[in-house]
Amino acid sequence: MLLRTALLFLSRNRTLRRWVETSALARRLTGRFIAGLHLEDAIAVCRRLNGVGLLVTLDCLGEEVTSVAEVEAASKAYHALLDSIERLGLRSTVSLKLSQFGLGFSERLCYDSVESVVRRAASVPTSVEVDMESLGYVDRTLALVVRMHEAHGNVRGVIQAYLKRSYDDLAMLCERGIPVRLCKGAYREPASVAYQTRAEIRGNFLRLARILLDRGVYPGFATHDEFLIRRIREYAREAGIPASRYEFQMLYGVRRDLERSFLEDGLRLRLYVPYGEAWYPYFMRRLAEHPANLLLLLKNLFRR
Ligand SMILES: Cc1cc2nc3c(=O)[nH]c(=O)nc-3n(C[C@H](O)[C@H](O)[C@H](O)COP(=O)(O)OP(=O)(O)OC[C@H]3O[C@@H](n4cnc5c(N)ncnc54)[C@H](O)[C@@H]3O)c2cc1C
Known part of the structure; x- marks a missing residue:
């Protein structure tokens, strides 16, 4: 700890x-x-993964930027990425962080820049997965996801199972028909707002996963935890939910040993592939x- x-x-x-x-x-x-420092590195990895049947979400790394120039650079990088996805017919969404688009200092700039990326993604067509960052960003991130979904449709929100508020946030996204990526949560949050033990976090993850399987739209279960993966698969099987109605997601490089068995079992697996200098x-x-x-x-x- x-x-x-x-x-x-x-x-x-x-x-x-x-x-x-x-x-x-x-x-x-x-x-x-x-994947590497450059767009070409990420594209090469994506083509290789698509080639063996894996789906991808590409992330041009960056977060907590402090200037308009950095936001413009991020926006340009995502447009170039989407151009490549379209040109090469890659089976990939894109993932981004709002703090990379200036949420920390200008909500207006962030909204406009992300909207231009979401609009371009819709024309590919693909979707934009809006990563969830530390607690201070959660309300504003969910608000932006809701607005983008209303305007364009092709966004996915992220819910962190360690947050005690996540049940309500998840219910709100499900009610609006917004696809969700469910993960445990990667930041350090205090016990007043977040579960701290592995058992509590797993418990909440499973509770939320069941809601997503029952009434979510094409949920993504982002975890390398084999206990959770097994339980989610069992629940889906018992409820008669076909493997085409949801996907698992993992981070590039973390569990290479598991990737093949997912495909052999007819499950959908998307790898989160980050690249870039930051x-x-x-x-x-x-x-x-x-x-x-x-x-x-x-x-x-x-x-x-
Ligand atoms: C596709 C994807 C997207 C994500 N998006 C977000 C997001 O938007 N916001 C956010 O806060 N968090 C995000 N996360 C991170 C997530 O919240 C967790 O921090 C992370 O996935 C570790 O939790 P776990 O569920 O894999 O379980 P853990 O209990 O941490 O891991 C289970 C097992 O997986 C292996 N493992 C896990 N992590 C690693 C590692 N880094 N290196 C090697 N082995 C490892 C180990 O064998 C471990 O025992 C994302 C994760 C994934 C997979």
Whole structure:
């Protein structure tokens, strides 16, 4: 727990981030979780995954930006990404973070920039998955998802099972027919608002997953937790819900060992494939989730 807290704290450290993101050695070590620094790297990975039957969601990394120029750059990057998805006929959605589109300093700018991405995605056609960030962003993120859904339809919201408020948020999204990605939640939130133990988080995840299977629109279950995956599959089977009505989602590089069995069992699996230069906070959250990754990283560092 202490290590997780420390890693999440470091994930927000700007000085360390600047130093690490420009280090060639660090970049080599991140290859397991990040497709590469450039759009072409992500496209190559996406084509390979599509080729074996996996669906993809592409994420051009970035978050917590502080200037209009950075928002414009993010918007441009997503338009280029959508151009490639259309041109190559890739089976991929896109995932983005609102703090990458300036939510932290201008709601108006964020809304307009994201809307242009959502509109372009609709013409591909594909959809935009709006990642959920830390608690301070939740209300504004859900509000934007609702507005985008009303205006364009092709968005998916994210619900974090560790938040105690998530039952109400999920009910609201289901009522409006908005597709949901359900995940555990990757940030550090206090016990007053978030479940802290694995058992509580799993319990809430399953409760919400059942609601999504009963009355959600094409839900995505984003987890590598085999206990949850098994229980969700059992529930769907018992309720007679076909595998085409939902999908599982995993992060690129995390459980390569499981991917093949999903396909063999006729299940839909979408991999979240991040790319780009701003990889540091994403990478640190992956270390925090699974501190054993830190050992692997250190082993690689001292090899040879
Ligand atoms: C597709 C996708 C999208 C997501 N989007 C969001 C989002 O928008 N907002 C948000 O807050 N969170 C998001 N997350 C992260 C999520 O909230 C969790 O932090 C993360 O998935 C770990 O939880 P878990 O359900 O996999 O269970 P865990 O209990 O953490 O992991 C289960 C098992 O999976 C393996 N595993 C898990 N993580 C790792 C790792 N990093 N490295 C190696 N092995 C690992 C281990 O074997 C572990 O025992 C997303 C996750 C996925 C898969």
